[in-house]
Amino acid sequence: MSPPVITRFAPSPTGFLHIGGARTALFNWLFAKANGGDMLLRIEDTDRERSSDDAVAAILDGLNWLGLDWTGEAYSQYARADRHREIALELLDAGQAYRCYCSPQELAQMRETARAEGRSVRYDGTWRDRDAGDAPKDITPVVRFRAPQHGETVVDDQIQGRVIYKDRDLDDLIILRSDGSPTYNLSVVVDDHDMGVTHVIRGVDHLTNAARQSQIYSAMGWTVPVMAHIPLIHGPDGAKLSKRHGALGVDAYRAMGYLPEAMRNYLARLGWSHGDEEVFSTEQMIEWFGLEAIGKSPARFDFAKLENLNGLYIRKMSDEILANALFEFLPYSELPDDDQHKLKQRRQQLERALPVLKARAKTLIELVNSAHFLVATRPIVPDEKATLILQDGGEVLGALVDALEEIDDWTTPSIEAVIKAHAETNQTKLGKVAQPLRAALTGTTVSPGIFDVLAVLGKVESLDRIRDQLK
């Protein structure tokens, strides 16, 4: 029996959880779920200078919002530094690592020279076989891994295929800094091994690391986990998506009014596919997900498609669930607090309006905006276009008020019947009546069908709003 699948998402807490990281987390999560396994969360915080608690909080918040859960605690890699050091020393004792006394300046010089001479830029192995007696007294050494020099290191990747690196192109990486702290490549190997990680799914920018890490696995006699390096996500212009270039934190997507389930669906389709399927539930995603269906080429992030998908999700959600989502979104919206409060108090009215509001919103922001007329304070101040309409055709409202006043059964069909009859009697087009009505009731020229607006608003409020505009 093969061991249970264990994946891990291992972000470094140097900033928010950006879209690429979110997709990596999603793929790890999907793969674990699809195989009845677990996803671990490990914060790669060995660089104390750059790590921050705020970033950790932002990452956890982002994962939670996306609905991606993990098994156990959120591990801190830094907390395991002693263990990493222990392995480094083991490697040192076994002759698989050695002390290097080059100063940072010397190393910089080395790189510069190599680049100038057109050679590959790497550590030249100065201290690889040098006698410890030559060690300068004023330099605290780092510990370097003694990498193989003349063979090949193969990364058998589930997505990239069999990638072969010549050992002469990979240098002896530092595994312990001069202050004795372990570095990334060592820590990752030790942690993945200790935590029983069976599948490493991460961005292809780690592919070279996979080769170097494989060498460490071999030196320790450990089994290399299954590797799967996914292509990166590019910005709309095809350039690499980075924090200073188009990449946003997932919290920004939340603030833009996207639903987590739509986000998951969209992200899953970036790089992964299941035939012609475009819209699928998270359950289906889990059922269908597999590494073999992930492509090798990078994808561009396309807001238009995300937005379309988000609209689709909004439309097919039940009114109750959508209302919940809307209320959860409110704190991140720009709706004034008292309007937020009013909207929550009028949940029933909101849910009645949702069926006709849904079709008109692609994001929760649009939904909030379109629902705003429900909580608008009288007298409503019409916007520019609505003001014009009221000036040009507002006089039809006077006669209409009386007709509406007669309605006892205040429902969409009854209202529709009365208004249509009224229009016919007065030999005017429905539009000539509907637009001024809309302007008076919502203060705008865009809204759901006018009969629905009247119905949802209620007789008293509707008539009051119309009369407000007659004065």
Added chain:
RNA sequence: GCCCCCAUCGUCUAGUGGCCUAGGACGCCGGCCUCUCACGCCGGAAACAGGGGUUCGAGUCCCCUUGGGGGCGCCA
């Protein structure tokens, strides 16, 4: 500079030698519906980067070119 990877409509992709006159989705254009805006429905334009091979037969396999991306830290 060196190493590695990638390449189908504008974008995401299906396609694993004949089923491709290259399919779907978003976007775009046109139409229908219509009280506004949407939704929905119908239709349309739109791609195998270029060049060589291999083969009876290449989007699919190989090579080169071009273009793009990633890596080359006492960062992760």
